[in-house]
Amino acid sequence: xxxxxxxxxxxxxxxxxxxxxxxxxxxxxxxLLYAVYTCAxxxxxxxxxxxxxxxxxxxxxxxxxxxxxxxxxVLALQGYYTLTKFGSEGMLGVAVSLSLIRELGxxxxxxxxxxxxxxAIAAEIGIMRITEQIDALETMALDPFKYLVAxxxxxxxxxxxxxxxxxxVVGIWGGYLVGVKLLGVNPGAYFxxxxxxxxxxxxxxxxxxxxCFGVIIAWVCCYKGYYAGHGAEGVSRGTTTAxxxxxxxxxxxDYFITSVLL
Amino acid sequence: xxELRGVTKSFGSQTVLNGLNLKIPAGxxxxxxxxxxxxxxxxxxxxxxxxxxxSGNVVVDGEPITCLGRRRMNRVREKFGMLFQNSALFDxxxxxxxxxxxxxxxxxxxxxxxxxxxxxxxxxxxxTGADAKYPDQLSGGMKKRVGLARALLMNPRIILFDxxxxxxxxxxxxxIHQMIKQxxxxxxxxxxxxxxxxxxxxxxxxxxxxxxxxxIIQCGTxxxxxxxxxxxxxxxxxxxxxxxxxxx
Numbered sequence: 001x002x003x004x005x006x007x008x009x010x011x012x013x014x015x016x017x018x019x020x021x022x023x024x025x026x027x028x029x030x031x032l033l034y035a036v037y038t039c040a041x042x043x044x045x046x047x048x049x050x051x052x053x054x055x056x057x058x059x060x061x062x063x064x065x066x067x068x069x070x071x072x073x074v075l076a077l078q079g080y081y082t083l084t085k086f087g088s089e090g091m092l093g094v095a096v097s098l099s100l101i102r103e104l105g106x107x108x109x110x111x112x113x114x115x116x117x118x119x120a121i122a123a124e125i126g127i128m129r130i131t132e133q134i135d136a137l138e139t140m141a142l143d144p145f146k147y148l149v150a151x152x153x154x155x156x157x158x159x160x161x162x163x164x165x166x167x168x169v170v171g172i173w174g175g176y177l178v179g180v181k182l183l184g185v186n187p188g189a190y191f192x193x194x195x196x197x198x199x200x201x202x203x204x205x206x207x208x209x210x211x212c213f214g215v216i217i218a219w220v221c222c223y224k225g226y227y228a229g230h231g232a233e234g235v236s237r238g239t240t241t242a243x244x245x246x247x248x249x250x251x252x253x254d255y256f257i258t259s260v261l262l
Numbered sequence: 263x264x265e266l267r268g269v270t271k272s273f274g275s276q277t278v279l280n281g282l283n284l285k286i287p288a289g290x291x292x293x294x295x296x297x298x299x300x301x302x303x304x305x306x307x308x309x310x311x312x313x314x315x316x317s318g319n320v321v322v323d324g325e326p327i328t329c330l331g332r333r334r335m336n337r338v339r340e341k342f343g344m345l346f347q348n349s350a351l352f353d354x355x356x357x358x359x360x361x362x363x364x365x366x367x368x369x370x371x372x373x374x375x376x377x378x379x380x381x382x383x384x385x386x387x388x389x390t391g392a393d394a395k396y397p398d399q400l401s402g403g404m405k406k407r408v409g410l411a412r413a414l415l416m417n418p419r420i421i422l423f424d425x426x427x428x429x430x431x432x433x434x435x436x437x438i439h440q441m442i443k444q445x446x447x448x449x450x451x452x453x454x455x456x457x458x459x460x461x462x463x464x465x466x467x468x469x470x471x472x473x474x475x476x477x478i479i480q481c482g483t484x485x486x487x488x489x490x491x492x493x494x495x496x497x498x499x500x501x502x503x504x505x506x507x508x509x510x
Contacts, residue, residue, distance in 0.1 A: 131350060133350050136352070138312060140363075141339040141340045142364070
């Protein structure tokens with residue numbers, strides 16, 4: 001049986017936690033709004049943006065190709081196993097392509113980019129914070145958002161759909177390799193059914209998701225780095241939180257956006 | 263002129279600045295001395311708007327800066343340069359790029375003109391042949407020089423020095439102090455120097471302010487400070503273990 005004093009204590013803790021969560025959420029949304037405003041008003045020098053596109057996009061392409069290839073291959077294996085039960089192996093191309101284009105492409109691309117580039121973004125900005133490099137920018141009357149946040153946000157929004165496109169294409173070819181070359185599915189059926197079934201709105205939904213995920217990754221990772229705690233431990237905690245929070249938000253947002261776009 | 267009026271700043275339950283009042287006269291070198299952990303760096307950060315006071319006001323050239331928005335604050339910061347305790351150089355940029363950064367971002371000078379100005383600034387702080395090095399390849403003294411060159415480059419009217427000689431050997435310390443004195447004589451900026459180097463800092467300062475327990479307990483010329491009757495000031499400048507300042 002809980003005593004009245006203990007109940008009050010628990011309620012006070014719950015209230016304090018709720019207020020802290022709301023304050024943090026508000027701070028995060030303010031951060032996003034100012035980042036978007038900076039992107040629109042003074043997005044920074046194109047060379048800063050290109051550098052970030054190279055870092056977030058080009059340098060993630062190898063890991064995306066590898067992930068996409070094996071995802072497509074395993075989708076073909078699993079899909080073939082299921083479809084043969086209904087005598088519908090010819091639909092394998094459709095199953096692989098729709099799964100990739102509508103769902104797995106954007107989500108897995110976002111998760112891989114979060115792990116590879118998002119963690120690096122949080123760590124880079126966090127180290128700049130604890131070594132007073134961000135303060136140095138401010139003392140020069142330069143807006144840190146223009147140099148650190150806006151280029152990463154723009155690059156992430158541009159790079160994610162492109163990486164997602166690569167993921168889809170490589171994944172479909174991975175599925176082709178296993179389905180057609182290994183399991184003997186008719187190549188005409190694999191691509192022919194795909195051509196009939198994949199519609200513009202499927203591609204559109206994948207691309208919209210990728211753009212949203214690009215915003216989420218850059219936003220969360222920049223925020224967690226920008227407000228990193230003290231010392232190496234603060235940066236380490238900020239980086240870990242950035243990756244976990246980005247990944248979870250990607251999956252949550254994926255559900256909501258799928259329910260709207262379906 | 264910079265003026266702090268009744269500035270109070272707390273972090274959690276710890277009050278660092280407690281109704282602090284201080285006037286920094288224009289064109290002079292003012293040293294801020296005091297025991298470690300008394301909030302000298304916090305004081306500097308209030309002067310340039312990197313921190314905002316819980317109460318009180320900071321006035322720069324007659325303009326209160328405490329409630330300024332980002333854009334107007336940046337206009338005030340145009341007047342400032344700052345040399346950080348750990349130099350705060352951009353670690354992914356070379357020495358040349360570090361010094362050139364504010365010029366590249368804030369002026370429309372040609373690359374050749376920027377290169378000439380950067381070389382001049384590095385020459386002024388006695389640093390040559392290190393243009394292509396990265397900050398982690400430099401000694402502590404060299405980093406301070408690069409930081410000073412970067413702070414000087416935009417010809418600021420006010421420069422804040424946050425412990426410019428901490429962790430450096432006595433020879434480099436003296437060289438940095440001389441450099442501050444020479445550049446001050448040449449450019450005539452207002453300087454605020456936070457330092458622990460007693461009595462060396464007296465040689466370059468026009469005025470000295472002593473920060474203790476969140477307030478300026480004495481501010482005056484170096485003679486006034488050295489002849490002070492305040493027990494905390496006397497203990498601090500003599501380095502004695504006996505007195506109101508608790509060593510640990």
